[in-house]
Amino acid sequence: MKKNRFVALVLFSIFVWLGINHFIPNDNFIAKPNNYLDENLDDFELRLKIEVETHNLIRENIKQLNYSSHEDSYQFKKHNSSNSSSVAILIIACNRPSISRCINKLLKYRKSKDDFPIIVSQDCIHERTSQVIKSFGRELIHIHQPDQKEIKVPSKEKKFSGYFKISRHYKWALNQVFNTYNYGTAIIVEDDLDVAPDFYEYFKATLPILQKDETLWCVSAWNDNGKFALIDRNDPKLLYRSDFFPGLGWMLTRKIWIELMHKWPHSYWDDWMRHPDQRKGRSCIRPELSRTKTFGKIGVSNGLFYEKHLKYIYLNELPVDFTKLNLTYLLKDEYDTNFVEMVYRAPLVGVNELKNKQIGHSDPVRIIYYTKNNLKSLMKLFGLMDDFKSGVPRTAYKGIISFTYDNRRVYLTPIKEWQNYDPSWQ
Numbered sequence: 001m002k003k004n005r006f007v008a009l010v011l012f013s014i015f016v017w018l019g020i021n022h023f024i025p026n027d028n029f030i031a032k033p034n035n036y037l038d039e040n041l042d043d044f045e046l047r048l049k050i051e052v053e054t055h056n057l058i059r060e061n062i063k064q065l066n067y068s069s070h071e072d073s074y075q076f077k078k079h080n081s082s083n084s085s086s087v088a089i090l091i092i093a094c095n096r097p098s099i100s101r102c103i104n105k106l107l108k109y110r111k112s113k114d115d116f117p118i119i120v121s122q123d124c125i126h127e128r129t130s131q132v133i134k135s136f137g138r139e140l141i142h143i144h145q146p147d148q149k150e151i152k153v154p155s156k157e158k159k160f161s162g163y164f165k166i167s168r169h170y171k172w173a174l175n176q177v178f179n180t181y182n183y184g185t186a187i188i189v190e191d192d193l194d195v196a197p198d199f200y201e202y203f204k205a206t207l208p209i210l211q212k213d214e215t216l217w218c219v220s221a222w223n224d225n226g227k228f229a230l231i232d233r234n235d236p237k238l239l240y241r242s243d244f245f246p247g248l249g250w251m252l253t254r255k256i257w258i259e260l261m262h263k264w265p266h267s268y269w270d271d272w273m274r275h276p277d278q279r280k281g282r283s284c285i286r287p288e289l290s291r292t293k294t295f296g297k298i299g300v301s302n303g304l305f306y307e308k309h310l311k312y313i314y315l316n317e318l319p320v321d322f323t324k325l326n327l328t329y330l331l332k333d334e335y336d337t338n339f340v341e342m343v344y345r346a347p348l349v350g351v352n353e354l355k356n357k358q359i360g361h362s363d364p365v366r367i368i369y370y371t372k373n374n375l376k377s378l379m380k381l382f383g384l385m386d387d388f389k390s391g392v393p394r395t396a397y398k399g400i401i402s403f404t405y406d407n408r409r410v411y412l413t414p415i416k417e418w419q420n421y422d423p424s425w426q
Helices: 001-023 034-067 099-109 125-134 155-180 198-210 254-261 271-274 332-346 351-355 372-382
Strands: 088-092 118-122 139-144 184-192 193-194 216-220 237-241 249-253 284-288 292-294 366-368 401-405 406-413
Touching: 088 099, 088 155, 099 118, 099 125, 099 193, 099 198, 118 125, 118 155, 125 139, 155 184, 155 254, 155 271, 184 193, 193 284, 198 216, 198 249, 198 284, 198 351, 237 332, 249 254, 332 406, 372 401, 372 406
Parallel strands: 088 118, 088 184, 118 139, 216 284, 366 406
Antiparallel strands: 184 249, 193 292, 216 249, 237 284, 401 406
């Protein structure tokens, strides 16, 4: 199969070379008036630069394929999901040389290269970023998304073309991890994420729960409401189920990818994941204290939410030995019995009572909401992220949103007879 890919890339390289020659001026071109040359010179130089960069990219991919037949059995070893416990760390990269910060943290906390092989998938033609990635040598695998063509984007979405490229890249990279390298599980990390000291321990411990419970479809390292004042920093081992797909450092299995890959969207992949057609009533595991934190203010989203929320997310600093803990409380039957019932046993209080410190105890309390606007105003009041995706508020499980206020656990809840999310809540 690799040989066929190699031959195909060689043929494509020849095609590109012929294309370059097609644009090199011939005698008829030179015979044109000088103003013709002036008008077309810039266009010609741009085309030539693109063709040369594409040729260099193809040559690099050919080198990678050649390298696969040599001695580096680690870098290109195929894994079988039926007998391998390895979990691939897939870093999604493009044009950020600061990816070195992300990689350095991942390498710092990684105890086993075999248990957690790192694959960096790079989109874009950005030599400086490529050199940074290559500088880590055999500590990781560097692959390059080969399709650098401009994507046809609906005219009304031209300014969002970056989201189309990201979705294309995710699909290609995940196919590489699951269908080329044959890993059974992957953790996706964007190139602008810091990770916590117990990042690997967290995912290693939650993987058996993800594999066992069919009502789960991901594990995320991220708490959307993980600001310093909204979390219990004294309980770093606390984990939740969430109906909201968090992303930003998340784990999925090959089984889930096979389900998703044939219908993967052309853009906005994360919101697509949150749609009922994909979620199918399933949940993710997420932590009280985030195990990732973004340092990338500048990107395709142009800093959306960064200044108001993302830069204030607290990254856990105290490692937890999750693999020594019993995490079966996260299995649906047990969780719904214990957590949900505990929430509804918490006493109801009014917003003013809580804000004015008129509650005579320090136990958890509950505030009920009835409408979308009611909930939205409460989320704004307490500094929570106040948007909905397909009717699901961030971090919610069965409509319950958990956070701390003034060092007290608070639950925003619907009525106990709540049945399902309303997709019209947007």
